[in-house]
Amino acid sequence: MSTEQYAYEMSIREIFPKLGVELVDLKGFSCCGEPIKSVNQFLTLTLAARNLAIAEKEGLDVFAPCPLCHLAFTECKRVLDTDPKMSERVNKNLVDEGLKYTGTSSVMSILDLLYDVVGVDKIKELVKKPLKDLKVATHYGCHLIRPSEIGRSDDSENPQKMEELLKAIGANPEYYPEKLDCCGALLNANLPESALTKTGQKLQKVQEYGFDVFVDTCPWCHKQYDARQVKAGETVAAKLDVPVVYLTQLLGVAFGVNHEKLGFDLNLSPVDKLKLGGK
Amino acid sequence: MSIVDLTSMAESQAELKKEINERLSRLQDEISDYCFQCAKCTSGCEAHKLLELEPHKIVALLKRGLIDEMINSDIIWTCMSCFKCRERCPQKVAPVEILFALKNMAVASGKQIPGNYTAMLQSVLSIGLLQDVKSVSTRDNKTKTRSDLGLPELSKPVDPSKFQMMLSKIAVEKV
Numbered sequence: 265m266s267t268e269q270y271a272y273e274m275s276i277r278e279i280f281p282k283l284g285v286e287l288v289d290l291k292g293f294s295c296c297g298e299p300i301k302s303v304n305q306f307l308t309l310t311l312a313a314r315n316l317a318i319a320e321k322e323g324l325d326v327f328a329p330c331p332l333c334h335l336a337f338t339e340c341k342r343v344l345d346t347d348p349k350m351s352e353r354v355n356k357n358l359v360d361e362g363l364k365y366t367g368t369s370s371v372m373s374i375l376d377l378l379y380d381v382v383g384v385d386k387i388k389e390l391v392k393k394p395l396k397d398l399k400v401a402t403h404y405g406c407h408l409i410r411p412s413e414i415g416r417s418d419d420s421e422n423p424q425k426m427e428e429l430l431k432a433i434g435a436n437p438e439y440y441p442e443k444l445d446c447c448g449a450l451l452n453a454n455l456p457e458s459a460l461t462k463t464g465q466k467l468q469k470v471q472e473y474g475f476d477v478f479v480d481t482c483p484w485c486h487k488q489y490d491a492r493q494v495k496a497g498e499t500v501a502a503k504l505d506v507p508v509v510y511l512t513q514l515l516g517v518a519f520g521v522n523h524e525k526l527g528f529d530l531n532l533s534p535v536d537k538l539k540l541g542g543k
Numbered sequence: 544m545s546i547v548d549l550t551s552m553a554e555s556q557a558e559l560k561k562e563i564n565e566r567l568s569r570l571q572d573e574i575s576d577y578c579f580q581c582a583k584c585t586s587g588c589e590a591h592k593l594l595e596l597e598p599h600k601i602v603a604l605l606k607r608g609l610i611d612e613m614i615n616s617d618i619i620w621t622c623m624s625c626f627k628c629r630e631r632c633p634q635k636v637a638p639v640e641i642l643f644a645l646k647n648m649a650v651a652s653g654k655q656i657p658g659n660y661t662a663m664l665q666s667v668l669s670i671g672l673l674q675d676v677k678s679v680s681t682r683d684n685k686t687k688t689r690s691d692l693g694l695p696e697l698s699k700p701v702d703p704s705k706f707q708m709m710l711s712k713i714a715v716e717k718v
Contacts, residue, residue: 268677270692277694293698294671294706300664302620302646303656306562307713311667314709357709361702410626411637420630446589446625454620454658458593462623527692529681536682 269483271527275512276329276374278521282390283382287327292318292361296328298336298407299450312340313354316371317363325370327377329512331408331482334373334417341367342414373408374481374511375417379425384432392520394434395540400514401475402426402437403466403489405482406446426479426511433518437479442469449484457499463488464496464504471506477538478508486510490533508533559651566644567610574641575606577634584628584638594621598628598638605641614649620657668710671700 266273280287297311316337319326328334344351345367355364372381404423412420421444427437448462467489470478480486488496490508497504509531516526517540528535582599590596596618604613613619622642629637650656656664666674676697678688689697700706 266697267672267674268679270679270687270689270694273694274692289695289698291698292701294700295667295673297667299673300660300667301624301643303650303660303664304559304713305643305647307667307710310709310713357712360709361700361705406623406625406627411629413629413635444627446623446627448589448623450623451590451621453660453663455594456658458621459623461593462589525693529683529685530679530687530692532680532682 269486271513271530272329272483272486272510274525274527274530275510275516275521278525279512279516279519280377282519283378283386285327285377285382288322288324290318290322290324296330296333296336298332299453301336302453308336309340309343309350310354310357312336313344313365314358314361314363316340316367316369317358317365319369320366321363323368325372327372329374329481330484331373331405332484334371335407337371338416339414341371373417375408375425375429378429378511378515384428387429387432387515391433391518393518393540395514395518396434398435398538399474399476400430400435400437401440401470401473401478402430402443403447403478403480403482403485404444405480405485408481426481429511429515430479433515435514435518438473438475440469440473440475442466447482447485447488449488459488460492460496461499463492464498464500464502467493467496467504467506468500468502471502471504475506477514478506479511479514480508481511490531493533505534505537507531507535507538509535509538556651556653560648563644563648563651567605567641567648570641570644571605571608574636575602578602578606578632578636579634581633583631583633584636587627587631589623589625589627590621594618596621598642601638601641601645602636610645610648613645614652614654617657619645619649668707670703671706672697 293315294311297308301308326337328337344365358364409416409418409420409423418425430437445466446462448459451459478489493504513526580599584598585591588596588598619642624639626639629639663673678686680686
């Protein structure tokens with residue numbers, strides 16, 4: 265979703281250098297393949313392997329901020345690292361571009377990087393404006409935490425890393441029963457109305473519980489809850505008015521980064537009412 | 544190359560179908576025998592209430608070999624791939640993976656690909672991205688491009704013709 269969800273990318277590029285993580289843009293990357301898995305799984309596998317092979321060539325690990333990309337890469341690694349025949353078959357397709365998948369690069373998600381690599385302590389150190397009294401609903405995104413069998417970023421039934429990160433910046437994340445509900449975004453391809461209903465049902469609950477803000481880490485989910493919020497509300501006959509932000513945007517605010525640099529102008533949900541202070 | 548190439552090459556489609564068929568029979572033999580129809584998958588299915596998808600029935604139908612019936616049904620396209628069924632199955636059956644295989648099979652059998660999938664696939668095949676780079680709107684309706692926002696040019700396959708060639712190989716590859 266680097267073709268439109270720019271607030272995520274902007275906030276990532278702002279905060280990671282502060283956390284001591286250097287980001288390198290890799291030339292030649294393509295779509296990870298996950299969104300078209302329903303059409304052809306082998307195509308997904310090949311596209312994922314191709315991207316990983318590009319990172320290997322540069323000797324870098326892959327940071328995949330989008331949970332769908334992260335799942336495609338993780339699954340690709342698992343398949344190719346355990347099935348030499350499949351690995352050979354996929355690699356045959358990569359030869360013409362001078363690429364070869366060998367499995368040397370590791371793959372990290374946004375939570376792997378923020379929670380496991382950088383760590384809560386380091387994040388606490390950087391906080392300039394603690395986000396006190398902010399009641400936060402977290403939304404992990406299905407692909408970030410399932411299927412755990414292949415190795416995902418947090419517990420599949422009770423994920424807590426986002427909560428820990430939010431507490432580190434002074435915010436107050438609270439549990440709600442619909443926390444693990446799906447946004448429905450992947451139905452947009454063929455059943456867009458149903459996708460909106462899924463989104464609306466969850467957000468309506470979040471609004472009823474009186475949360476100040478809804479925080480996510482997935483560009484697909486974010487587009488549903490943020491950009492499509494009004495339409496999603498219509499499907500459940502509710503007037504939704506919930507500020508939706510990326511986790512990285514909120515971290516940036518706590519670190520004192522200018523809101524414009526974090527892409528806050530691009531959030532289409534009512535983030536102005538958040539009163540996060542500063543510009 | 545276009546979607547038409549990927550879906551209309553009769554011989555290669557036969558190969559692709561053979562491969563997916565093997566995948567399905569493997570799922571059928573190895574996995575569906577373990578399913579005892581507890582329906583835990585269906586109780587947590589995100590598409591159940593809204594769209595009446597019942598993953599445990601998908602497993603049961605696969606066990607009975609009713610593959611054609613399923614690939615001809617719209618129900619397989621209601622899965623939103625939340626992976627809860629795979630996560631929660633006490634027997635490690637993965638209805639979501641069966642559904643992926645069935646959808647792949649439907650496409651390989653020349654069934655109409657529903658909705659936007661065709662456009663998405665076409666875009667990936669031609670430029671390597673799910674959609675072309677977009678300009679976006681701010682909350683106060685100003686249009687911004689990536690460069691307006693200080694973002695670098697987006698990474699794409701360096702040599703599109705080689706990239707397309709690779710993908711076309713997938714379509715004709717013998718399995």
